[in-house]
Structure formats: structure tokens, C-alpha cells
Amino acid sequence: MGSYPIAQLREPYTAIRYLAERVNLPQMLRIDHPENDDTWSPRDICDGWAKKRGYLTAKAARLDTYRAANSLLRMALDGKICVWLRPPGFTEQREKFETCEELKYIKWVQALTADDQVAVLSSSDDERSRSDGDEPDDDDDSESEDDDEFTAAIANKFAALAGDD
Structure with missing residues (x-):
């Protein structure tokens, strides 16, 4: 909802995990696993997005996973990544x-x-x-x-x- 600035999050990976549990982010973003593995963690998703977008750290030129996580959260806030949930008990009622x-x-x-x-x-x-x-x-x-x-x-x-x- 934008009540807390995304750039000030100390640990955005929990929010990425929440999104990834509800939306197939690797398939939707068309990213490859950085280690060619089958299991995805929030950090792997961020690494894959950083690799695809070219987000690198300034000094060491490593993948900037923090910047990628912020980018993904901004996409969710802007509605580019859409999460919708049914109310609790929807199936029964x-x-x-x-x-x-x-x-x-x-x-x-x-x-x-x-x-x-x-x-x-x-x-x-x-x-x-x-x-x-x-x-x-x-x-x-x-x-x-x-x-x-x-x-x-x-x-x-x-x-x-x-x-x-």
C-alpha cells in the first residue's frame, strides 16, 4: 500500500517469499535459476531478476539482489505483479x-x-x-x-x- 517506503526495507526477501508463494515469479518473469537448480528461494529469484536486468554492485560487479528485490516489490506495488486472494472459506461458502x-x-x-x-x-x-x-x-x-x-x-x-x- 505504500505506507512504508520500499527502499527503506532492511530485509525485502520475506516479502518476495510471500509473493513467490502465491505467484509463480520465475515463470512470470521468465528468469533462469542462477545456479541451474530446480528449487527457488527468494534470494534466487532476486539473483535471477538482477541477472536479467543487469543489476550489478558498483565495486565488485556482483549481482545486486537487494536492488532486484526492491524492483520486484515496486512492480507489485504498481500492479505489474498482481496478487489476488479469495476470502477465507470461499470454497465451502x-x-x-x-x-x-x-x-x-x-x-x-x-x-x-x-x-x-x-x-x-x-x-x-x-x-x-x-x-x-x-x-x-x-x-x-x-x-x-x-x-x-x-x-x-x-x-x-x-x-x-x-x-x-
Whole structure:
């Protein structure tokens, strides 16, 4: 969540182990084992990533596993390495989770998000057509109303998640 700076971690290998237990990092990153072994440790994953990316220490020119670990954790924070987990007891209570009342709020937020993406795409098309020689409208009031509606839509998304109507 970015609550603690990744660069200040003293020991990032535990977090790498957590990721590797849930995601097949060697296969996903397409890295080779540094010692041509079959078993992977967090340090081996970091060594493989350092080798692939060319991360070397300044003085001894050894693989910089610490820098590689920080790089992998930044990738996870940015969403390039995606970890998703099912709730505890999902298999036994699958029907309960699939018919949960809060699911309608989640679908509503997802629908609004999809609408926002369509709105963003159409506004970028408008900007593109303006750059092709069309003159923009001088109606500043309608643009501010659109911004107010967009802000209200965002506020409503979070109100729905919080249970406020």
C-alpha cells in the first residue's frame, strides 16, 4: 500500500517469499535459476531478476539482489505483479459469496468505472479532433458542470462502498 517506503526495507526477501508463494515469479518473469537448480528461494529469484536486468554492485560487479528485490516489490506495488486472494472459506461458502448483498454495490461501482473510461476515451477523441483543426467551443459553463457531475459520480462510488446512500 505504500505506507512504508520500499527502499527503506532492511530485509525485502520475506516479502518476495510471500509473493513467490502465491505467484509463480520465475515463470512470470521468465528468469533462469542462477545456479541451474530446480528449487527457488527468494534470494534466487532476486539473483535471477538482477541477472536479467543487469543489476550489478558498483565495486565488485556482483549481482545486486537487494536492488532486484526492491524492483520486484515496486512492480507489485504498481500492479505489474498482481496478487489476488479469495476470502477465507470461499470454497465451502461459494454460493454465499456469489449472492452476497454487497455484490450489487461492487457491480454498480464497476459499471460507473466502465462509464468513466468511456467518458475519458470520448474526451480524448474530442481533444484529438480539436488538434486536427476544429475550434473548441467557448462554453466554459458546460465544462464546469461536467466536472461537477464527474466529481459527484466519484463521491457516489465511495458512498456506495461505505454503505451511505
